[in-house]
Amino acid sequence: MGKTLFDKVWDAHVVDSVQNGPQILYIDKHLIHEVTSPQAFNELEARGIPIYRPNQIVATADHNTPTLHQDLPIKDELSRKQLEQLSENCKKNNITLYELGHKYNGIVHVIAPELGITQPGMTMVCGDSHTSTHGAFGTIAFGIGTSQVAQVFASQCLLLTKPKSLRVTVNGKLKNGVLPKDVILYIISKLGTNSGTGYFCEYAGDVFENMSMEGRMTVCNMSIEMGARGGMIAPDEITFEYVKGREFAPKRDAFDKKVAYWKTLPTDADAVFDKEYYFDAADIEPMVTYGTNPGMGIKISETIPVDNNASFKKSLEYMNFEAGESLINKPINYVFIGSCTNSRIEDFRVAASFIKGKQKADNVTAWLVPGSKQVEAQIIEEGLKAIFEDAGFELRQPGCSACLAMNDDKIPQGEYCVSTSNRNFEGRQGQGSRTILASPLVAAATAVAGKIVDVTKEIETLETVSH
Amino acid sequence: MEKFTTLTSRAIPLAIENVDTDQIIPARFLKATDKQGFGDNVFRDWRFDKHGNINKEFSLNNPKYSGSILVAGDNFGCGSSREHAAWALVGFGFKVIVSSFFADIFKGNALNNGLLPVQVSEGFLKILLETVEAKPETQIVVDLENQTISISNSEVSEAFDIDAYKKTCMINGYDDIDYLLSKKEQIEAFEMSR
Ligand code: SF4
Numbered sequence: 001m002g003k004t005l006f007d008k009v010w011d012a013h014v015v016d017s018v019q020n021g022p023q024i025l026y027i028d029k030h031l032i033h034e035v036t037s038p039q040a041f042n043e044l045e046a047r048g049i050p051i052y053r054p055n056q057i058v059a060t061a062d063h064n065t066p067t068l069h070q071d072l073p074i075k076d077e078l079s080r081k082q083l084e085q086l087s088e089n090c091k092k093n094n095i096t097l098y099e100l101g102h103k104y105n106g107i108v109h110v111i112a113p114e115l116g117i118t119q120p121g122m123t124m125v126c127g128d129s130h131t132s133t134h135g136a137f138g139t140i141a142f143g144i145g146t147s148q149v150a151q152v153f154a155s156q157c158l159l160l161t162k163p164k165s166l167r168v169t170v171n172g173k174l175k176n177g178v179l180p181k182d183v184i185l186y187i188i189s190k191l192g193t194n195s196g197t198g199y200f201c202e203y204a205g206d207v208f209e210n211m212s213m214e215g216r217m218t219v220c221n222m223s224i225e226m227g228a229r230g231g232m233i234a235p236d237e238i239t240f241e242y243v244k245g246r247e248f249a250p251k252r253d254a255f256d257k258k259v260a261y262w263k264t265l266p267t268d269a270d271a272v273f274d275k276e277y278y279f280d281a282a283d284i285e286p287m288v289t290y291g292t293n294p295g296m297g298i299k300i301s302e303t304i305p306v307d308n309n310a311s312f313k314k315s316l317e318y319m320n321f322e323a324g325e326s327l328i329n330k331p332i333n334y335v336f337i338g339s340c341t342n343s344r345i346e347d348f349r350v351a352a353s354f355i356k357g358k359q360k361a362d363n364v365t366a367w368l369v370p371g372s373k374q375v376e377a378q379i380i381e382e383g384l385k386a387i388f389e390d391a392g393f394e395l396r397q398p399g400c401s402a403c404l405a406m407n408d409d410k411i412p413q414g415e416y417c418v419s420t421s422n423r424n425f426e427g428r429q430g431q432g433s434r435t436i437l438a439s440p441l442v443a444a445a446t447a448v449a450g451k452i453v454d455v456t457k458e459i460e461t462l463e464t465v466s467h
Numbered sequence: 468m469e470k471f472t473t474l475t476s477r478a479i480p481l482a483i484e485n486v487d488t489d490q491i492i493p494a495r496f497l498k499a500t501d502k503q504g505f506g507d508n509v510f511r512d513w514r515f516d517k518h519g520n521i522n523k524e525f526s527l528n529n530p531k532y533s534g535s536i537l538v539a540g541d542n543f544g545c546g547s548s549r550e551h552a553a554w555a556l557v558g559f560g561f562k563v564i565v566s567s568f569f570a571d572i573f574k575g576n577a578l579n580n581g582l583l584p585v586q587v588s589e590g591f592l593k594i595l596l597e598t599v600e601a602k603p604e605t606q607i608v609v610d611l612e613n614q615t616i617s618i619s620n621s622e623v624s625e626a627f628d629i630d631a632y633k634k635t636c637m638i639n640g641y642d643d644i645d646y647l648l649s650k651k652e653q654i655e656a657f658e659m660s661r
Contacts, residue, residue, distance in 0.1 A: 036548070036549065039500070049644070129572060159646065197542075293485050310483075423489070431512060
């Protein structure tokens with residue numbers, strides 16, 4: 001029987017198997033940030049265990065960082081301390097750190113791919129559930145807890161039971177205005193938030209084959225929102241082209257040798273998955289969420305479903321929405337374009353193509369937060385910053401920002417925010433905040449209209465918005 | 468890590484599905500650099516309103532419930548990988564979480580902190596929730612050795628699954644680091660071979 005992409009990468013990293021137990025999986029790259037690493041450093045220090053392979057670890061500051069005045073000392077004392085501790089820990093242990101202000105600083109899941117650290121066929125972990133993002137390269141990448149961060153520090157390995165395999169195939173042509181974010185929100189709305197638990201997911205079909213690397217990252221990023229530990233897409237010419245020439249990518253002959261290996265990774269035709277789902281691209285439309293988990297999504301043109309389940313009702317009560325109502329024309333005061341789901345250059349290009357020549361509505365506070373310093377630089381270079389500023393949008397400095405509101409970028413109590421991030425949990429964007437997840441296009445259209453609008457009608461006159 | 472063999476305790480019901488780790492411990496409390504003190508803020512925004520007033524309706528605040536077992540709705544611990552959620556639950560005094568379904572990362576984090584996730588059938592969960600809500604003084608017995616969970620002085624009991632390796636770790640208080648360090652030679656050999 002043939003092997004899946006996941007099998008091939010997994011099997012190549014198994015060091016040993018515990019009898020009747022888990023396997024020892026070797027980890028190629030370990031990414032860390034300030035929030036989930038300090039206790040792991042403490043643990044090792046307390047037990048007198050050295051960091052085993054510091055040169056396979058890359059650190060960045062992202063969760064706590066301010067998005068204004070990054071050159072000034074951080075005002076919030078606890079945030080400052082956590083960031084200082086990260087710097088200290090990295091220095092003490094010879095770990096590469098892209099701290100605040102560094103030209104490579106940014107959200108961990110944005111910087112590793114853009115620096116060429118993420119490569120096909122690798123195993124990657126980070127104390128962060130959206131590590132699944134890196135699966136876009138045909139990489140086994142998944143989030144871990146802090147105890148596991150300590151395990152990787154100590155041994156560059158993890159004890160794991162091999163997950164089951166799941167494949168989601170989407171074939172056909174996406175409609176104009178339907179972005180990768182809509183594809184994944186649609187899939188999660190159909191499958192629910194725990195359908196993937198215990199599984200690693202592969203995305204297949206021509207929709208993903210035709211998608212850019214940025215789009216593939218958006219899709220894999222949200223795999224965790226259907227419960228899957230990670231998502232993967234087979235590496236192909238688009239992947240190789242993206243990796244080629246990046247700072248830490250293999251060069252010349254070494255690169256060609258790698259490509260030859262990467263070409264062997266895609267799932268064999270006769271491989272069998274534990275579970276398979278199929279969708280038709282033509283059924284997907286721009287999506288919005290109406291509840292407090294990412295599975296509670298509808299097409300923007302649909303109405304909120306009716307359900308008597310107590311948790312469902314609690315969710316609608318929190319959002320102050322009624323079953324059966326449409327979200328179109330709901331006034332919105334906050335719009336956030338950012339987060340490791342949608343803060344890459346392509347996301348800002350899509351937003352800019354819609355915003356160009358228009359004005360932001362007066363009632364809206366719109367934050368555009370690039371995923372990294374490099375994305376920020378590109379926004380300026382491509383002239384997008386001027387488009388945003390002419391339209392009254394605020395381009396901020398990179399970081400996680402309002403995605404989880406650990407810094408000052410908080411959505412006030414009771415306010416709605418149309419957000420390109422990945423989680424609409426209660427209070428995720430600030431205490432009492434109400435999040436509506438959407439694509440950068442829907443977010444941009446909301447900011448211009450000051451309310452939710454059916455973006456498919458808005459773009460009829462616009463030239464094709466790229467996927 | 469503390470050892471775990473059996474536990475007999477009252478339980479606190481939390482009949483909500485899809486409890487995500489952002490609810491267990493909101494992001495604004497993640498700025499600490501050690502593992503202490505998270506218990507004070509477990510379910511912060513459900514236990515208190517935005518002015519810091521206590522929400523008496525919420526089961527963790529209700530004086531009629533107590534104990535070190537939390538009985539929660541389906542898909543407990545989804546969302547963020549933050550291990551702070553496990554630290555917060557342990558810090559509050561929980562030793563066992565019962566649900567009909569656990570999210571992957573949370574389950575692993577719990578086990579790494581001596582907090583036992585007991586996955587039961589939906590039917591059993593329903594009986595357990597109803598029993599605890601009707602009679603808060605009910606004692607629940609969790610026997611890890613025999614992998615059973617029962618309502619004391621009744622016939623109501625169910626077997627639960629746990630990975631054999633993790634079971635040994637829980638019973639003996641071992642953690643994965645010890646095991647991985649004992650395999651250093653093999654890990655080095657693996658590195659040399661590629
Ligand atoms: S942007 Fe949001 S989801 Fe992504 S790493 Fe930061 S906090 Fe996590």
